[in-house]
Amino acid sequence: MTGAAMIVAFSFGLNAQAVRMDMVDVSNNNGYMSTAEYVSMRNEFGVKAVAVKISEGSTYKDPYAASNIANVQAAGLYINGYHFARYATKAQAIAEADFASKTAKADGLPIGAVLATDVESAEEQGNLSQAANDRNNAAFMKEIQKFGYRADIYTSGSWANNKMTIKGKTGWIAGYPYVMAGQKWYTNNNAWQWSGSAHFRISYGGFDVSQLYTDYYTAGQKSTVKPTDKNVVKANSQAANKNTSKPSTSAKWVKETKTYTLKTAVKLRTGVSTSSRAVTILPAGTTVKTDQAIIQGGYRWVRQPRFSGYGYLATGPTSNTLEYVKIGASHAYYTVKSGDSWWSIAQRNGMSMYTLASQNGMSIYSTIYPGQTLELN
Known part of the structure; x- marks a missing residue:
């Protein structure tokens, strides 16, 4: 959701000018x-x-x-x-x-x-x-x-x-x-x-x-x-x-040439924010080619070149880190499914589960969730 809410007269002794997380x-x-x-x-x-x-x-x-x-x-x-x-x-x-x-x-x-x-x-x-x-x-x-x-x-x-x-x-x-x-x-x-x-x-x-x-x-x-x-x-x-008083200036774009096949409908927005206007909603199954990625506003965003500028899609939470996206490199990715484990994913892709976990910034004891993206190389 990208919307808004209202205020109840709850009193926690907060600064009267502070907006609450009710x-x-x-x-x-x-x-x-x-x-x-x-x-x-x-x-x-x-x-x-x-x-x-x-x-x-x-x-x-x-x-x-x-x-x-x-x-x-x-x-x-x-x-x-x-x-x-x-x-x-x-x-x-x-x-x-x-x-x-x-x-x-x-x-x-x-x-x-x-x-x-x-x-x-x-x-x-x-x-x-x-x-x-x-x-x-x-x-x-x-x-x-x-x-x-x-x-x-x-x-x-x-x-x-x-x-x-x-x-x-x-x-x-x-x-x-x-x-x-x-x-x-x-x-x-x-x-x-x-x-x-x-x-x-x-x-x-x-x-x-x-x-x-x-x-x-x-x-x-x-x-x-x-x-x-x-x-x-x-x-x-x-x-x-x-x-929330001003946009973050610390986020950096990195090159990421990748083709996504959407598993669910995703909004294509005019900017890198959930409050940016939605140009359209891309249905599940849509193929999206991107050229850059960035962590911003709590999400991992990718940029899609379009005939008149760019569109932006949120591909997951910030825990789907950009740290392992290497400029100029070609990467293979895997989206975690229900029932997957470090061992089963590694076996299907011909690699060690220790290597798989390490290159994604985790250990084999880290929990992985359906919908999470892992880098395979």
């Missing part, structure tokens, strides 16, 4: 997330709620949804879900709502949780009128309520009340300013997602974080989740705000 959203892009990671988010950063990606379109099920839901609950946090919308008609909206709700139920999302529709696809909703999007969103939300879930809409600030209607006291809105001090955006909505690259102490990569303005995403109840050290939360919140 809610985090996670998906397959973040890989496996342990209970310990969620506990750290709660205790050290004041996170109260998590929104887990459940599904996309009418066929895609997020493979990490069930484990995320279980681990978030084990950490004592409020749990919600979201569905990435691909619908362009009312019938498609209803079908996707049925699919999302059934998937959410199977993954363990509790009845009464929010199951938001993430409406930001330039390819589908971007080509529709406001009236058409309003009709489709209403149909989706009405349908998921039949399954016992509460409804909301996630979208970007530029689309809110432009591409679709977002009424007051509803909506989860995305907007990323460079300078946070004293600013509170979308205060009339449920939530404001203010960053797509926040970092947590024991978790890899960047995360979407939101400030809540209502208790809609905390089950309509006063939160009973309390951080263990309010001073730590205050310090981390202020550091997070400071870190």
Whole structure:
């Protein structure tokens, strides 16, 4: 998601100008997330709620949804879900709502949780009128309520009340300013997602974080989740705000001539940021030829030469490091699948598992996850 959120009157004694990390959203892009990671988010950063990606379109099920839901609950946090919308008609909206709700139920999302529709696809909703999007969103939300879930809409600030209607006291809105001090955006909505690259102490990569303005995403109840050290939360919140005040200048592009075959749909963006405009969404199976790569904003990005400039794709978290991309070299890569081990990957590729782990900056005792990319030479 690339969106935003709202603020609730929770009091941790934070600097009044600091934007809070009330809610985090996670998906397959973040890989496996342990209970310990969620506990750290709660205790050290004041996170109260998590929104887990459940599904996309009418066929895609997020493979990490069930484990995320279980681990978030084990950490004592409020749990919600979201569905990435691909619908362009009312019938498609209803079908996707049925699919999302059934998937959410199977993954363990509790009845009464929010199951938001993430409406930001330039390819589908971007080509529709406001009236058409309003009709489709209403149909989706009405349908998921039949399954016992509460409804909301996630979208970007530029689309809110432009591409679709977002009424007051509803909506989860995305907007990323460079300078946070004293600013509170979308205060009339449920939530404001203010960053797509926040970092947590024991978790890899960047995360979407939101400030809540209502208790809609905390089950309509006063939160009973309390951080263990309010001073730590205050310090981390202020550091997070400071870190998003300006773009990083330390990232360096390196040459990487490579052909990717996408395993899932990926947004092709105009810049190296999850808040950059999506030119299009490349479907699974698309072949993408790239010429450079960079670590930035919590993600590993690649650049695709196009007929009129460049497009940019996030290929994974920063843990998919650029350290082993050697300028001018030709490389072979392997994408980890479920059931793989260091030994099985090495055997299939005629190499030692110790060599394989070492050249990827790890040891054979390091855990590898489905979707992770390993260099083979």
